[in-house]
Amino acid sequence: MKTKLPFMMSLFAIASFVMLVLPLFLKNYGVYLMSYWLIFVLATIGLNLILGYAGLKSLGHAAFMGIAAYIVAMMMKTGIDFWVAAPIAVIACFAIGWIIGYPALRVQMHYLAFATIGFNEVVALIFRNEEHYTGGTFGINNIARPSLFGYSLAGNLEFYYFILFIVVTVGLLTYFLVRSPWGKAFTALRDNQIRAESVGVNIQRYTLLAFATGSAIAGVAGCLLAPLVQYIEPTQFNSQTSILLYLMVVLGGSGYFWGPILGGIIGVLFPEWLRFAEGWYMLFFGLIVILLMVKLPNGLLSLPEIINQRKAAKEKAAAQAR
Amino acid sequence: MNIRKLIGAVALAVAATGVSAQQTVKLASLVELSGAGTTAGTTFRNGVDLAVKEINAGKGILGRKIDMTTLDTQSNPGIAKGLTQKVIDQDVFAIFGPVFSGSIMVSMSESQRAEVPNFTGGEAAAITKQGNPYVFRTSFTQADAIPKVVKYINNTIKAKTVAVIYQNNDFGKGGRDVFMKAIEGTSTKVVADISTEQAQVDFSSAVLKAKQSNADAVFIYVTEEESARALKEFKKQGFNKPLIGETTLTGQKVIDLAGDAANGAIAHVGLTADAPNANIRAYKAKFQKEYGFVPDHNAIKGYTGVYVLKAAIEKVGKFDRKEVAKAMHGIKILAKDQPGVLLDIAFDDKGDLDRESYFVQVKNGKQEVIQTFQPAFTSKK
Secondary structure, eight states: OGGGHHHHHHHHHHHHHHHHHGGGGSOHHHHHHHHHHHHHHHHHHHHIIIIIISOOOOOOHHHHHHHHHHHHHHHHHTTOOHHHHHHHHHHHHHHHHHHHHHHHHHOOHHHHHHHHHHHHHHHHHHHHHOHHHHOGGGOEEOOOOOEETTEEOOSHHHHHHHHHHHHHHHHHHHHHHHHSHHHHHHHHHHHOHHHHHHTTOOHHHHHHHHHHHHHHHHHHHHHHHHHHHSEEOGGGGSHHHHHHHHHHHHHHOTTOTTHHHHHHIIIIIHHHHGGGGGGGHHHHHHHHHHHHHHHOTTOGGGHHHHHHHHHHHHHHHHHHHO | OOHHHHHHHHHHHHHHHHSOGGGEEEEEEEEOSSSTTHHHHHHHHHHHHHHHHHHHHTTOBTTBEEEEEEEEOTTOHHHHHHHHHHHHHTTOSEEEOOOSHHHHHHHHHHHHHHTOOEEEOOOOTHHHHTOOTTEEESSOOHHHHHHHHHHIIIIISOOSEEEEEEESSHHHHHHHHHHHHHHHTSSOEEEEEEEEOTTOOOOHHHHHHHHHTTOSEEEEEOOHHHHHHHHHHHHHTTOOSOEEEESGGGOHHHHHHHGGGGTTOEEEESSOTTSSOHHHHHHHHHHHHHHSSOOOHHHHHHHHHHHHHHHHHHHHTSOOHHHHHHHHTTOEEOTTTOGGGOSOEEEOTTSOEEEOEEEEEEETTEEEEEEEEOOHHHHHO
16 A cells, blocks of 8 residues: 555545535536535445444444434524534434444344344434424424534535535544554454454443444534435435445445545435436446445455456466466 | 337437427426335326326427426435426426425425426425415315315214224324314314324224224224225224225225225215316326326326416416416416316415315225315305
8 A cells, every 4th residue: 555655645636626626617406416425425434434444233324314413403493503503413423322332342243233223213213203303204494504604604515615624524534543543443343353352452442432433423424414405304314324324335345444435426426327217227226236246345445456466366377387 | 118218218318408498398307216205206207297298299388398307306305405406407497296295395495496386296284384485286285185074074974973093103193183173163072082003904903992982983094005904894893884084095995905895985085086077087098098007196196287387387478487486376277278187276375276176985896976075266256
């Protein structure tokens, strides 16, 4: 990876140019779609931390987006400012994530997946049934977009840049987190728990920490989703959304830092690009997902590694033949 | 649609963009073609498409053909919002759908901002309560339909007491609440209020409770399959007083499932392909020929919606969104002038509609109309 730094830098430069300049040439829908994609990238960054780095199979990630979105929406409806509501929502997600982390200590692999699906369903049921607070199946409508230092973010383009700023900030924080001793502990946990413990990683604390941090990031995504769509309802945060997020992490490359961005492209932008196929587009989408799963089980970002391995194997074979 | 047709459609779409936009009027339907709302969304879309096809085969609207775009919201409000912006970016004249109330809540604020008329399929009362001048309904709301059932129970059957069986979800609970409110001021008393679950199989205890309440009639408000199960159980327990519902109780699917047990059940139906009306019968035949199944109320909603828009545009005489939306409020469209609306129809100042509806009773495995409810606007005339 060391030799690839200039390559990564130029890629980064191109990416930031696209993200900053492209929306200026798009109409409302394009800007909205890019905002929507970024929010899912953000949620996926959180799940990547839980699933990709700490190896915890969580299928309840959308619940945390929902919890934050509802907290922000309900507080804003009572007249509380977004800038007060959002931090509270994120902290709440961190706390709930910490609590949910406890069962994660007891159950592993698919048992954890089932437990988190259950958690997600419970949360969705609360959104649906506590009609007095959450509006039930009719949801909460007309959620205002915030303003920053008196500057309104109500416009699609303004709000897009705001989301971009948050995503880049959270992305950078995560980048440093996974390279810090914490991040190393996460991956150690994923790769071999017993060995990790033998070198002094406190499994319990790091499992909880990974879960809570990932959940808090999902919370940030939820805080942005509510004012973006300006409407929330329970089905937006059901276990199907969690499965989509999981799919995005796996397809992008779980445990790869850039995985969420690619995963988000596949999960959110792909179906839109495939719309020319009319009634067939979801079928195409499904086929592409299956193809990717079969050909690249470790995600898109494992492609360079596979190519390198093949090249190395070929060279080795050639060397042996000589 | 097969691959060749698909390629054809793509080629056609490409070609269409080349043709000058002057000759067409762009419309869009944003409907649930995948996800939870697939059934409702697809039939609504079929209805819309059939109307567009007919209009394009004829003279179009004021001489212009319709250029229709159909997009799938995946039953997701977040996507519905984006798609509404997309079609508004493409400068459509009007939007049809979505059908699900949640998605309508977001799409209609976008269409209001852009001042684009929006014909929705949802039944929730909240949609038109917000005073959005660009949203128009294609169906009755529960708040319109259920008071007619109450009137029927109180006036026609003259029941002194009634038992209520409802389904505990947004559909059933919503209907029950309207029923309770409407019956409050009448001489009929509710003697049992029985909750059931969606997908409930065993109705024996619910039916027993209704029986023991000794009510003169039972109001049943559950979805189709549950209706069939309830009717079967009532027959099994030998109940012989009137069983009354709204739309779902006497649907064709219920009759098929319940068989004999459905006989005698009475329901108010707003839109039914079985209505005693030549226009609707003809529509049913056309639809069945085109798509191979009997149109339900959603298919009628989509179909009539397009013709309502046509009538409004023709009334204004030009393609002006604001003027058309204004003209829609208080409009009366007679089926003899605009056969596509199927029934005489009127819209009030909120965008809610009014038209004829029926009471039907199942006799020998078929719906028979036993009473016709005249719309308020004709009786006022």
